[in-house]
Each structure stands twice: as C-alpha cells, then as structure tokens.
Amino acid sequence: MSEKKRRRTEAGPPAASASASAASKKLRRPDSHAQGLRKLLKPDAEILASVREMYDAAQSAASSSKALTLSDLSLSAACREVSDCDAASVQLAIERAVLAMARSILAGRGFSFDVPSRASSNQLYVPELDRIVLRDKSSSRPFASLSTVRKATITARVLSLVYAVLRRDIHVTKRDLFYTDVKLFQDQSQSDAVLDDVSCMLGCTRSSLHVVASEKGVVVGRLVFTDDGDRIDCTKMGIGGKAIPPNIDRVGNLESDALFILLVEKDAAFMRLAEDRFYNRFPCIIVTAKGQPDVATRLFLRRMKTELKLPVLALVDSDPYGLKILSVYMCGSKNMSYDSSNLTTPDIKWLGVRPSDLDKYRVPEQCRLPMTEQDVKAGKDLLEEDFVKRNGGWVKELDMMVKTRQKAEIQALSSFGFQYLTEVYLPLKLQQRDWL
Template sequence: MYVEALDRIVLKDRVSQRAFANASTVRKAAITTRVMQLVHQLLRKNIHTSKRDIFYADPNLFSAQEESDAVLNDIACIVGCTRTSLAIVASDKGVVIGRVSFREAGDLIDCTKMGIGGKAIPPYIDQITDIQSDAEFILLVEKNAVFTRLSEDRFYNKFPCIMITGKGQPDVATRLFLRRMRDTLRIPVLGLVDADPYGLKILSVYMSGSKSMSYDSANLTTPDIKWLGVRPSDLSKLNIPDQCRLPMSASDIETGKSLLKEDFITKNPAWVAELETMVNTKEKAEIQVLTHFGFQFITEVYLPTKLKAGDWI
C-alpha cells in the first residue's frame, strides 16, 4: 500500500503461518527453513552468493528456482532486515559512469575511466565506501542504448553529472545504488525516460517502490526524482513529425488512465497534465525519436537546452 506521508509503497500489516504438521504448508515450510539454513551458512562465513546458487544447493527440495527465490523476501520479513543483508544477490544489471569515484571492497573505482560501457553496478552495495564526486546532478537513463550515446559523447564532462541506467525495469542493486548516491552526495536526480506510460512506471519503481519489495522500500526508493524528458509536451515543442510518433495501443491507454489514479502522479499537477496529454492524443514516443534531428542532437541540443533552462518537473 502507498503511504503518502512516507511517499512510498510499504508492506501491509498482515501475518501468514506455515505449519510443518499441515499437509498444505509443510513443503513451503521446509523450503523456508532450508533457505534460512543456507543464509546462516553464508553469514557465518561472511560471503555472498547468487539466487541461482541457492537453487543448486538443494535441487532435490527446490523443484524450480522460483521456489527458493519466493521465500527470500519472506525470510527478510521474518528476520526484519533488507534482502541484501541475507548475502544473496541477483545478477548485476545496472551501469554507472561519470563524475564519481568510490572504493569497492577496498579497490578504487574511478567512473570517469570506464570507457564507453561504464562500470557495472555491483550487487554488494554494502562494500561500497569512500564515495567522492563533483557532480551537480544524477542523470537516470531508462535505456542502455541512450546511455551508451551519452557515454560516447562524454556528456558527463560537458555537464558534470553521474549517469546511471537500469536498462529498463531496474534491479535491486541499481535502486540501492541510486539511493546511496543521492543520500551521500545530496544532489538532484533527473529522469530521462520514454514518453509512454511504461517510462513513468519505471520512474515510479525508483521513486515509490514496487509491491514485491514493499517491505524494503525505505532503502530501495529515491523520492523526488524530477522528470527531465522525454515528455509528451516535448513532441509539440520540437515539432516531432507524425511518422516518428507511435500510436498508443488499447493497453497503453489503459495503463495511462490507471497511472492517472496513482498517488505518485496525482501529487504532481505537472505530471498529471503531461500524462493527460499523452492519453488524450493517444501518442507516445521513445527517447530515440530525438535522433530524427541528428545522432548527437540529444547531447548537443536537447539535454543542454533543458538543463540550462531548468526544464524539469
């Protein structure tokens, strides 16, 4: 459930039981205790492992990885800790590049010297220390292709910033890393996503959390992310040709109408206006629509113009 005072999704106050003596719950109870045993071993040895490794630790009990994965969140709730505190992580997905350096397990990482591909965001956020940066903001990019364009043009040197992408729907490590950067550096976060309902849904996961990880929303959410672009109003301002705009499907329109009822949208009148424009025109656009004006239009014109004008909402 969403709590406006906290500005995030939190877990409802509800309890379930799994009895060993009950035929309907004995298997789930056995899986839960077995995973707890494996977590205990990891914590005693002070090492990390992946969710896939947990499955292979006892494939006779876990008929599929989904069974061992499912109880990890339950165990975190039982113990009252974050999921990352269980020393079990998912594969890394997010990438960071730009004006920041930190130590990872003691090794110095300079994110200005990571080529074009950037530095993979480590799943072990607790091993990141000594964060140093002269960045003025964090640019949160939805798509890896756009992130690569910005990286190749060294956009973070033109406008001192840290660039982060979760390559679509973000993983836990990327959400934790963004929150850690924002809390440590105290700089604003600007979102660059597609001008469609799913771009906003991705921003909502970063800002307010997800239902599946609601018990850990205090650590996973980064409130007050500003929507830099691409916004529906940009399509008219830039005179984007009709052939470059995409028609919204019935599912897109339904998702857009559903978002208009979400608290994280309704609390921001400017977001409501943009989303209403999208739903009423039944048009959407990808960030790559900016390529119509040139491959480097996004780094040489679009983003500089918006940043200099403070054009975010």
C-alpha cells in the first residue's frame, strides 16, 4: 500500500480537521457521542473474528442444505420456473418447437403456440422459496384465428430472431430486437412482451436467449472473475471499479478470499468505500447498481452468492425505497416472476442504515428528513409484504420508521465526518454483528 493510501485509511481525525471542527463549534456543538462510538471499536482482528463466524455459517449453510426447488415442494407440476440454459440447448428447443409446428401444419391442423400466462392471477408467492413463481395456467395462441394471428406471427418472428442471435453467438438488447422488424412489432412493448412469452415457453431465462438489459452496476474488492475471457482482478480496479457485464453467460471463474459481500444502494457510498479501500481492511466484495437494481447486477449478485457461498450485507437508505430495493434483490419484481429463481438472492442481511440506527448513532435531527404521505404509504404497504412479515426484526424497524415518520440517507452519516461510514459505522456494525 502506498503512503498515500495508508494515510487515507488511518483512523483518528487528522490535525487538519481540527480547524474545521473548531470553525463548526460556533455553529453547533461537536457530537461527542459519535466520537464516543469510535472508542468502542476493538482491534480489527477481533472484528474480523466476528465477521468470520458469519462467513462460516453461510458456507456451511450453503453446503449442508441444498437450495429448495419447486420439485422439493411437489410444486413442479403446478408451478413454472425457467432456468439458465446454454445456447445449444435453447437452439435445440427452438428447433423442436418449429418441427412440431411443421408436423402440425403437414397434418392439416395449422399451428398454435402454447404460451404460459404471466398475469398476476397466475403468480404465487412461495414462502419456502421466498420468491414469486408462476402457476401452470397457459393459453393457446393459434395462427388460424383472427384474434391471435398477429401475436402468433410475432412469436414466430421472435423465435427466429433469437435463433439467429444464438447461432451468431452474440448478444443483443431488446431495443435491437425491436428494430429488426418495426413494421411487424409496431412498438417495442409488443416485442418485449413476446420475448418474455418465448422465455417462458422454452423454459429458459431471458439471458439464455442472449437478449440483455443495459448495465448500470459496478463492483470492486476481493473478487477475480473472467469477463468474455478477460481476467478481471477487482482489487486492482482503482476507485471507479469494474462495470458489471450485461451478459452474465460470459462471466466465469469466480474466485474470492472475501468474507462477505457488501451490497450498497448508492454510488456515493460505493465511492467512499472504494477510495478508502475498505475491502483491504475487511475482506469483502463491494457492489452497487446505483439505485434501482438492473437485471445484470441482480444476476451478478446471485452468481457471486451461490458460487462463492458468501453472506450478503446490505447498506441502503433508511426509507421505504431502500427496503423496496432490497426486496427486488431478494424476491424479484412481479413482472419477471417466471424468472425469479435466477434473478433473486435470498437471505440478504439488512445491515443499515436502519431506522433504529438514527437514534443509536444520534444522527442529528437536521440530517433526518420528514417522510411524505407517499413515503408513509409505501412503508405501510411494505409491512403487508410477505418477505417483510417473515422477518420480525424488519417488521419492528419498519414500524419504527412509519411511526417516527423520519427517513435518512446513507450520506447522513457524513455529518460526523466524511469517513465516519468506513472508519466507525461499518466496523462497529460488523463488530456488534448488528444485522437483521
């Protein structure tokens, strides 16, 4: 580590900030409580021991109990899920579908697609799996019917386009797909919807179709992986980090000596952690989708969690939106429920910033924000969600949020100093095993 980097990560406030805090004395009394908490911190070795316990628990849980599946619950006949398939098997599935169509036509019966319903009435939350899956209802989409001829044609076209993409061994976006036949698709929502249909029909994930979403996420820390054959060492990605690739099927060879994954809601906190090289002090992988999680980041997080068997700790804003984001990572979004098993990462721990932290860390009143009516409603709605109800600790926290009607951003911790997050708050959280 260079002298510079060491200086940046040393504990204790440097002499320089003395002048700043002297200036601030006129404006507000210095928060002695915040400095008091700093004194609670034990040596890093002891904190690491507590982290290692969590790591060991996650490792043994992952290896002893294999993840539940629909068939374990005898639901595989009644419910439908898609899985990751390689290009060859998706092509085979398309060829089979086309052959079946051809046979049906030759037999004088015309052709028809059997398309699983993705309507919410066909969705089911399975508590054992902690995610939403599709029931088995499906509908027929015959070519020889005035009401379905258009959709049947679009379905055939999308199948043929996906086939071409897979044969070329490339990846395209939904927008690319739409533009290959605007005349037929008319608007993108039509080709997008049929793409999801095709995914369900073939029983494979959308990423298996090589149709990808745009990437937003970045990753940094104790992780090495290959992106399209290039070896990426995430401890050597500077402060900017590595952009998470849009196509998960080109990601491979994950290796890590991290003890946990730190999932961060926002860019600014990610930057603080990356600049302070937090992962050197506490071996971890730091990942963010910069707000609402995109599909690429969700796939990447799941991949890390399942292959490396690491516990995941989440750092989000203390507001309903922060928890909503956690719920997308953990349980998926409703409109992609057929793909939930591949997109979701169960068992994420809520590290912070939690409503109870506001008093515990004495976040100044002026750094807390009043919740709007809409916020309160969103909080109350969350209290009705199964994934919240299952976790007593979360219910308590959320209750407190709704009652106090106060929210706070991760950035509010900057009121105790720019590096309070990395030097005091997170180490103390880890030391006290303070996650839910």
